[in-house]
Amino acid sequence: MSEDKKLTAENAAAENISDEKEAAMDKIANESQSAYINKMHLYGRIWTLLALAAIMAVPVLFCIHLNTWPKASNVFKALASVAPLFYITAIIETTAYTPLLGTGGMYLSFVTGNISNLKLPCALSAMEAAHVKSTSDEGEVITTISIAVSSIVTTAILALFVLAFRPVLPYFTKEDSFFAPAFKQVLPALFGALGAQYFTKHWKISLLPILALVIFLIFSPGTGSGTLIPIGVVLSIVWCLVLYKLKWL
Secondary structure, three states: OHHHHHHHHHHHHHHHHHHHHHHHHHHHHHHHHHHHHHHHHHHHHHHHHHHHHHHHHHHHHHHHHHOOOOOHHHHHHHHHHHHHHHHHHHHHHHHHHHHHHHHHHHHHHHHHOOHHHHHHHHHHHHHHHHOOOOOOHHHHHHHHHHHHHHHHHHHHHHHHHHHHHOOOHHHHHOOOOOOHHHHOOHHHHHHHHHHHHHHHHOHHHHHHHHHHHHHHHHHOOOOOHHHHHHHHHHHHHHHHHHHHHOOOO
């Protein structure tokens, strides 16, 4: 009996040591993750501010070079009609995209732009190929790498084609050019190709928002994307909640 008690005590001690080691490893992992996220936020804010300064420097340098400055009243008057739409879109995009893009991917995407057309599909495809979730540590790494590679490749390809097609591009983009009608449909073709795979894969979710936006455009064909995107996002969220409550998802 004494030997059994001794073995039981040793097993209990071993289990306690194992639990303590596991707890210590979890603590180290959490501290490492927190340090990584804090560093990403620091670098992300720095590069965001630098990118903002570079963007704002372009019109300022033009004004300095041409020695002409717009009146502040004209600038604010022009912004008054469009800025509120972009503010709403920015809030919705930040709220909707951040959980999918991760910390590093979020800063990369919002600095380099073209999120819904390129960065988000690239991140989703990479996570799907790697079989990881967006909220996991692996998903954080995968999204950051995929968006970084996407940004580098996009910039390299754009630079290459700009240099290659610069001599002949004016002939393609002229109003009387044979290719002019095709160039006017580039964005709709791009959006359609990107959206089709998700619409067919999640047709229950996409059915109502698409029909609602089509009907909206029939009665108001001049509505811009800055208005349609928030409407579509809100409709999609509400419709997903309805489908979830009805247990149709």
